[in-house]
Amino acid sequence: MGLPKNIVIVEDEVITQRHLQDILAQVDVNVSGCFDNASNTIEALKNIDCDMILMDINIKGPVDGIQLSKKILETHTLPIVFITAHNDDATLEELLELAPYGFIGKPFSSKEILVTLKIAYKRYLIHTEASGVNKTSNESNDIAINEYYSYSRDLSVLYYDGKAVKMNKKQSKLIGLLSQNVNHTVSYDVLISQLWEDDTVADSTLRTLVYSVRKLLPDLPIISHSKVGYSLQSSHLI
Template sequence: MLFPKNIVIVEDETITQRYLQDIFAQYDVTVSGCFDNAEDTIEALKNIDCDMILMDINIKGPVDGIQLAKDILKTYDFPIVFITAHNDDETFQEVLELSPYGFIEKPFSKKDIVFTLQLAYQRYLSHEKENKVESVNQPREYLILNEHYAYSRALTILYYDDQPVKLSSKQSKLLEVLIQNVNHTVDYDALTSAIWGNDTVADSALRTLVYSIRKTLPNLPLLSYSKIGYSIEINTSN
């Protein structure tokens, strides 16, 4: 049976969380985390393994599962399978706009979960394979940063040893701006404006963001210039 190795459950009912965990344990699927609200989910996805998300539409807090899925898909390409107790047309159409990989209606059985997740993951892998085939015939401009890191300008994706690196939206934007100005220092104001727009942020926000990248990617050639700004510096012969 084909299952994702790591799955994240977003479900506000503890009993349902446990029921799902029991099912996945029978198939050696690791539950990377169980969450009942959007804020905890978004924060956790920065640091945990995830190959698929099982998303309840009605979760705790002001953000429902549909909006949470939209927010996640702005940064990640995780396949999402929705769970809902509502089968009205309006909800269904709203979910369809996200092109979900699956839809499970409550109450559900073990068979519903197993069948839907296998089918969803198979669809996801097929989709990924098609994308790779298409990309062979498309020009992809890679910038070699060092022996481990490369950056696709066309896709705005950072790769470590040929594997895409998971970054937050703000980390990705910072890197994108620095790559656009590779080997040139970008000043603090320009970076802050590019990342946060007109939002008011603390003076330390940019420094904290850079620190988070350095902590996650210690070998990235990201340099700082006191009282000036930051730059990505590489060997121009690459």
């Protein structure tokens, strides 16, 4: 389960900012910026990479974290995870109106931060893929295969009409290899070495695996190239 590449922290306590930065640095997540008020955050989001926001509810200035989040979501499609020391009913009710991707109470541990961020980011990726929403990052990690199929590089999951396709481990790995090389032929040797690693198997074993995928997904455009290999053809990338 992956973490976002770039996170923005909105937090008015310098010590907490640094603590969060230290936690994220340990897992190689880039902190694009740290801000303690709404105006600086909104201005910065115009120019920096951001895949997720860690938002404290109580920040400096007349606009709090919840109000700021509402403003951001008017123009950005971003997952926001809230951090707060307040868990009273009124605050929670206001938060729930935003359908947040995550909520972290203070004080928190490194494990709480990382687990919450991983779950939140996975939910966000699934939601955006299912709803067809474009990510705000500069480069999409989704491969559109045709009208019905798409492949998520982040989650290593094939989707049909927005729903994850259930496959066994070998089938999933085969689709991953073909999707990463969409519209290009992947040779038998490469597929066999990647799928079975140190095991020596015959070409017929690979053909049987491909047959099982075609039987499961008859409209997935896997093309056979005689005596060479296989390719997955995307009508969206031609």
